[in-house]
Amino acid sequence: MVMHSCSPYTLFLPSSIVTIGAFDGVHLGHQALIRKVVERAKTFGIPAVVYTFDPPPRCYFQKVPMLTPPDEKLKRLKHLKVDYAILARFDEAYLSRSAESFIEELQMLNPVEIWVGRDFRFGRNRAGGLDELSAVFNVKTIDPICCNCGETISSTRIRSLIAAGRLEEARELLGNMKD
Ligand SMILES: Cc1cc2nc3c(=O)[nH]c(=O)nc-3n(C[C@H](O)[C@H](O)[C@H](O)COP(=O)(O)O)c2cc1C
Numbered sequence: 001m002v003m004h005s006c007s008p009y010t011l012f013l014p015s016s017i018v019t020i021g022a023f024d025g026v027h028l029g030h031q032a033l034i035r036k037v038v039e040r041a042k043t044f045g046i047p048a049v050v051y052t053f054d055p056p057p058r059c060y061f062q063k064v065p066m067l068t069p070p071d072e073k074l075k076r077l078k079h080l081k082v083d084y085a086i087l088a089r090f091d092e093a094y095l096s097r098s099a100e101s102f103i104e105e106l107q108m109l110n111p112v113e114i115w116v117g118r119d120f121r122f123g124r125n126r127a128g129g130l131d132e133l134s135a136v137f138n139v140k141t142i143d144p145i146c147c148n149c150g151e152t153i154s155s156t157r158i159r160s161l162i163a164a165g166r167l168e169e170a171r172e173l174l175g176n177m178k179d
């Protein structure tokens with residue numbers, strides 16, 4: 001896996017399959033999305049790209065604890081057979097960018113498909129959503145992955161389980177990455 005630390009506009013790919021997100025924890029929901037991207041990339045014979053942020057936006061804005069530091073996140077992405085991981089430094093300069101500027105950066109990856117979950121938002125003040133992204137790219141979505149109890153798996157939920165001392169349940173939702 002190639003790790004790309006992003007300053008904007010530095011990675012060019014002639015074609016790719018892309019997913020974007022915080023991916024804090026690389027939990028079972030994230031894993032399903034990323035596996036889909038890897039599978040589609042294999043079908044097309046082109047690279048699978050994960051565009052992610054360091055720190056995750058929620059850790060930056062809401063000061064919540066990080067589930068996986070960058071090294072651990074990258075290890076998990078590598079295990080999932082991602083070809084390129086773009087790790088954008090999420091700081092003041094980065095987040096002053098507009099949704100349009102973010103779209104220009106994504107265009108450098110020439111994505112054949114961009115895969116995200118239904119609740120995906122991007123850009124300043126989370127102003128961009130699926131409609132804005134679909135206006136420019138071929139956007140595909142996966143259904144939310146839920147746990148046995150029927151609740152959608154999310155990094156927020158895993159943080160709550162950890163805070164409540166329910167570590168075994170948290171660990172289950174994070175998955176052991178061995179299969
Ligand atoms: C250029 C840029 C600016 C952003 N600015 C904000 C922001 O002002 N407030 C916010 O909550 N998230 C901001 N984000 C984070 C995104 O809204 C979102 O969290 C990120 O794209 C990851 O998607 P996800 O939360 O679905 O994983 C920004 C993202 C980008 C790419």
Ligand SMILES: Nc1ncnc2c1ncn2[C@@H]1O[C@H](COP(=O)(O)OP(=O)(O)OP(=O)(O)O)[C@@H](O)[C@H]1O
Pocket residue numbers: 020021022023024028029030032033058115116117118119120142143144145146152153154155156157
């Ligand atoms: N359970 C899930 N099933 C399917 N897709 C998911 C799931 N959880 C997250 N995703 C998708 O993964 C990408 C990254 O999402 P993100 O990292 O914001 O996940 P999250 O777990 O919802 O985080 P948080 O709880 O901090 O908002 C997004 O496209 C999102 O829609």
